[in-house]
Amino acid sequence: xxxxxxxxxxxxxxxxxxxxxxxxxxxxxxxxxxxxxxxxxxxxxxxxxxxxxxxxxxxxxxxxxxxxxxxxxxxxxxxxxxxxxxxxxxxxxxxxxxxxxxxxxxxxxxxxxx
Amino acid sequence: xxxxxxxxxxxxxxxxxxxxxxxxxxxxxxxxxxxxxxxxxxxxxxxxxxxxxxxxxxxxxxxxxxxxxxxxxxxxxxxxxxxxxxxxxxxxxxxxxxxxxxxxxxxxxxxxx
Numbered sequence: 001x002x003x004x005x006x007x008x009x010x011x012x013x014x015x016x017x018x019x020x021x022x023x024x025x026x027x028x029x030x031x032x033x034x035x036x037x038x039x040x041x042x043x044x045x046x047x048x049x050x051x052x053x054x055x056x057x058x059x060x061x062x063x064x065x066x067x068x069x070x071x072x073x074x075x076x077x078x079x080x081x082x083x084x085x086x087x088x089x090x091x092x093x094x095x096x097x098x099x100x101x102x103x104x105x106x107x108x109x110x111x112x113x114x
Numbered sequence: 115x116x117x118x119x120x121x122x123x124x125x126x127x128x129x130x131x132x133x134x135x136x137x138x139x140x141x142x143x144x145x146x147x148x149x150x151x152x153x154x155x156x157x158x159x160x161x162x163x164x165x166x167x168x169x170x171x172x173x174x175x176x177x178x179x180x181x182x183x184x185x186x187x188x189x190x191x192x193x194x195x196x197x198x199x200x201x202x203x204x205x206x207x208x209x210x211x212x213x214x215x216x217x218x219x220x221x222x223x224x225x226x227x
Contacts, residue, residue, distance in 0.1 A: 100160075
């Protein structure tokens with residue numbers, strides 16, 4: 001396994017469902033991120049975890065709940081979502097304090113809320 | 115508020131020509147600027163970064179310039195190929211605390227054979 005892996009790649013859920021997105025990074029990085037990507041909009045930062053501590057929460061509704069049990073894993077728990085939450089959810093990791101600050105993205109989880 | 119603009123939603127060019135993509139920003143002083151490539155249904159992939167004290171950076175057929183006075187970065191692909199067709203995103207990066215990234219909406223490039 002290499003890079004950043006996201007599962008599932010596609011998810012369809014009703015507004016009353018509870019589901020989770022999973023992200024795993026095999027790069028030894030110390031920061032992980034959740035981004036939301038909607039059509040014709042820039043990537044929106046949702047959450048940042050650095051050394052397993054949440055350091056940023058970008059005014060995200062409480063129906064999205066992140067969890068970072070260790071430096072390699074990141075979850076996004078979803079509950080009572082709205083149709084406008086349908087989007088591509090991207091996980092990324094980086095090594096903070098490395099010169100490039102390059103973000104390594106997963107392939108994304110395409111979420112459709114009915 | 116901080117704002118990034120990338121030129122035109124889509125850019126079509128003929129194979130072999132140079133593609134030039136623009137990234138303009140306001141109300142921000144980034145430590146550096148990054149460019150990513152994103153293919154449909156895939157996550158973005160890092161291409162290049164340029165620091166605030168650098169004017170130009172090259173990598174193979176790619177060239178990036180950064181003008182902090184104009185608050186603009188230009189991204190060039192020389193001798194473009196159909197395989198270069200993708201969406202290109204610019205991101206401003208500040209390094210205060212955990213890195214903070216602000217992305218543009220991206221420019222969709224199509225290289226015609």
